[in-house]
Amino acid sequence: MTPTRIARRGLLALGCALALGAQAQSDKPIRILVGFPPGGASDAIARVLADRLPAVLKQPVVVENRPGIGGRLAAQAVKNAAPDGLTYMVAPNATFVFQHLTYPVEVLGYDMNKDFTSVARINAYPMAMVVSASTGVKNAKDYLAWRKTAAGQPTFGTAGLGGDTHFNGLQFGKAAGMPMEVVPYRGNGPLVIDMVGGQILAGNMVAGDALAQVKAGKLNFVGVFARQRSALLPDVPTMTEQGYDTGGDDAWMGMWGPARLARPELERMQAALRQILSQPDVKELMLTRFLQVADYQPGSEVDRQLAAELAHWGPIIKASGFKPAP
Numbered sequence: 001m002t003p004t005r006i007a008r009r010g011l012l013a014l015g016c017a018l019a020l021g022a023q024a025q026s027d028k029p030i031r032i033l034v035g036f037p038p039g040g041a042s043d044a045i046a047r048v049l050a051d052r053l054p055a056v057l058k059q060p061v062v063v064e065n066r067p068g069i070g071g072r073l074a075a076q077a078v079k080n081a082a083p084d085g086l087t088y089m090v091a092p093n094a095t096f097v098f099q100h101l102t103y104p105v106e107v108l109g110y111d112m113n114k115d116f117t118s119v120a121r122i123n124a125y126p127m128a129m130v131v132s133a134s135t136g137v138k139n140a141k142d143y144l145a146w147r148k149t150a151a152g153q154p155t156f157g158t159a160g161l162g163g164d165t166h167f168n169g170l171q172f173g174k175a176a177g178m179p180m181e182v183v184p185y186r187g188n189g190p191l192v193i194d195m196v197g198g199q200i201l202a203g204n205m206v207a208g209d210a211l212a213q214v215k216a217g218k219l220n221f222v223g224v225f226a227r228q229r230s231a232l233l234p235d236v237p238t239m240t241e242q243g244y245d246t247g248g249d250d251a252w253m254g255m256w257g258p259a260r261l262a263r264p265e266l267e268r269m270q271a272a273l274r275q276i277l278s279q280p281d282v283k284e285l286m287l288t289r290f291l292q293v294a295d296y297q298p299g300s301e302v303d304r305q306l307a308a309e310l311a312h313w314g315p316i317i318k319a320s321g322f323k324p325a326p
Contacts, residue, residue, distance in 0.1 A: 027059075027060075028059075028060075028086055029059070029060035029061060029062045029086075030053070030057070030059055030060065030061045030062070030085070030086055030087075030088065031061075031062055031063075031064050031086060031087050031088070032046045032049065032050055032061060032062070032063050032064070032088050032089070032090055032255075033063075033064050033065075033066050033074040033077055033078055033087065033088070033089045033090075034046045034063060034064070034065050034066065034067075034074060034089070034090055034091070035066055035067060035068070035070070035071025035072065035073060035074030035075065035089070035091055035095060036065070036067050036071060036159070036186070036187040036188075036189075037065060037067040037186060037187045037189060037190070038065060038189065039187065039188075039189025039190075040159070040187045040188045040189045040206070040209060041092070041125070041188065041206045041208060041209055041253070041290060041292070042071075042090055042091060042092060042253060043063070043065060043189075044289075044290055045090060045122060045123065045253055045286075045290065045292070046063045046090040047063050048282065048285065048286070049061075049090065049122075049255075049273070049276065050062065050063045052276045052279075052282070053272055053276065056272040056275055056276065057268065057269075057272050067186055067187060068186070069160075070094075070095065070098075070099055070160040070161070070162060070163060071091050071092075071094075071095035071099070071160075072095075072099060072108055072109065072110075074089050074091065075089060075091070075095060075099075075108075075109075075110055075116075075256075076108075076109040076110055077089075078116065078256060078257065078258055079109070079110040079115040079116065079258060079259070080258075081257075081258045082258070083117070083257065083258045083259065083260045083261045083262055083265075084262060084265065085257070085261065085262055085264075085265025085266075085268070085269065087257065087258065088119065088255050088256065088257045088269065089255065089256050089257075090122065090253060090254070090255050091253065091254065091256065092163075092164075092206075092251055092252070092253050093164075093251060093252050093253070093254065093305070093306065093309060094163040094164045094165075094251065096112050096116075096256075096306055097164075097306060097309045097310055097313060098162050098163045098164060098166075098167065098313065098317070099112075099162060099163075100112045100310065101310065101313055101314055101317045102162040102317060102322060102324050103162070103324055107324075112306075114259060115258070115259050116256045116257065116258065116259055117256060117257045117258065117259055117260070117261035117266060117299065118254065118256055118299035118300075118302035118303050118306075119254070119255040119256055119257055119261075119266060119269055119270060119273070119299050119302075120254060120255050120269075120270055120273045120274070120296055120297060120298055120299060120302065121252055121253070121254045121295060121296065121297035121298075121301060121302050121305070122252070122253045122254055122255060122273065122277065122294070122295070122296070123252060123253050123277075123286060123292040123293055123294055123295050124250045124251070124252045124292065124293050124295045125206060125207065125208055125232070125250060125251055125252070125253075125290070125291060125292040125293065126206075126207040126224045126225075126226060126230035126232060126233055126236075126250055126251075126291070127164060127165055127168060127204065127205070127206060127207060127224065127225045127226070127248065127250070127251050128204070128205065128206075128207040128210070128221050128222070128223065128224050128225065128233070128236065129143070129156065129169070129172070129202065129203075129204050129221070129222040129223055129225070129239070130195070130202070130203050130204070130205060130207075130210040130214070130219050130220065130221055130222065131143060131146075131195075131201060131202045131203075131219065131220050131222055132195055132196075132198065132201040132202070132218070132219060132220075133217055133218055133219060133220050134198070134201070135150075135201055135202075135220075137202075137220060137222060138220055138222070139222060139223065139237065139242060140172075140176070140222055140223050140239060140242040140243070140244055141242070142222075143202070143222050144176055144178060147178060150201070153200075153201055153202075155169070155173070155178075155179075155180045155181045155182070155202065156169050156180065156182060156183070156202045156203050156204050157182070157183040157184075157185055157191045157194070157195070157200045157202070157203040157204075158182050158183070158184060158185065158191070158203065158204050158205065159184075159185055159186070159187050159188045159191060159205060160184050160185065160186065160187075161182065161184045161324060162322070162324055164225075164248060164251055165204035165205055165225075166182055166184075166204070167248075167313065167316065167317060167320065167322075168204060168225040168239075168246045168248040169182060169204045170182075170320055170322070171245075171246035171247055171248065171316065172225075172239055172244050172246050175239075175243075175244040175245055175246065176244055183200060188203075188205045188206055188209040188210075189209070191203050191205060192205070192209055192210055192213060192219075195210075195213075195219060196213055196218050196219070202222075204225070206251065207221070207224065207230070207232070207233060207236075207291055208289075208290045208291030208292055211291050221233065221236045223236065223237055223238060223239040223242055223244075224236050224237070224238045224239065225238070225239055225246050225248035225249075226238050226239075226240070226248060226249050226250055227240050227245075227249060229241075230250065231293075232287070232291050232292075232293065233291070247312070247316060252295065252305075254302050255269070255273065257269075266299070270298060270299070273296055274296045277294040277295070277296040278294075278296070282294055
């Protein structure tokens with residue numbers, strides 16, 4: 001056999017091996033991990049993406065819930081995953097910003113700055129204080145007056161300690177001159193259930209998670225934690241315009257993969273997300289069902305925004321004296 005034929009056979013064998021490897025990779029499902037139980041905003045958005053990604057990526061996509069300790073269990077799993085494009089996480093910015101500021105790396109089990117690849121920003125959405133309609137509370141002043149007569153009632157519930165809803169609540173209390181006590185839940189879904197059931201009468205949460213119950217007349221919005229009114233809730237005043245500047249702003253969700261994520265896989269997922277989030281039906285779904293704005297931004301912008309939020313919230317959290325449970 002001539003050297004030319006040997007070389008051709010070698011190239012053919014290599015091509016077959018690469019094709020088989022690509023086929024094996026495409027047959028494996030991509031996992032999107034969510035650090036909260038079903039029923040909350042992160043889970044809902046992950047499932048919107050998982051429903052549409054297979055058609056774009058030509059690969060199965062599944063959502064895997066890993067609820068617990070403010071999303072840290074999911075983050076730890078992503079950190080430990082192979083950087084082969086088969087494992088990602090959809091999470092709110094709070095999972096990285098506030099967890100990083102309140103817990104040491106030894107407790108978190110990961111380093112935000114070293115153990116992840118920022119893939120993309122997915123959306124933006126307002127955070128709000130919500131109360132049971134049975135309280136008659138409709139704004140911040142009503143809430144503070146109600147608090148003075150609601151003996152035995154905790155001031156507000158939140159989806160875990162050490163997040164934006166927690167610290168926005170503390171900032172509200174500071175601005176109002178009223179100490180705030182928080183009751184942590186394992187997600188907004190369980191918190192809304194308890195609010196409707198009367199087990200707790202006030203909560204800070206993703207506004208969209210309460211929207212259905214607000215429309216049903218069971219819950220009321222008190223105010224949005226932002227400097228400007230949300231275009232999604234134009235009739236709900238901000239806490240700032242009600243006289244209580246909490247320094248907060250709209251929250252957002254992103255997608256992350258493990259550190260050193262293979263560049264082709266990163267770019268493939270980014271292209272797929274950009275395509276999906278530009279689709280009119282997805283924009284309409286996020287707006288009408290989840291009260292969120294589809295807002296694709298690349299990983300580089302995610303890194304810039306995280307740095308800005310760390311700089312903003314760091315001094316506030318330090319001044320609050322908050323110490324997480326060991």
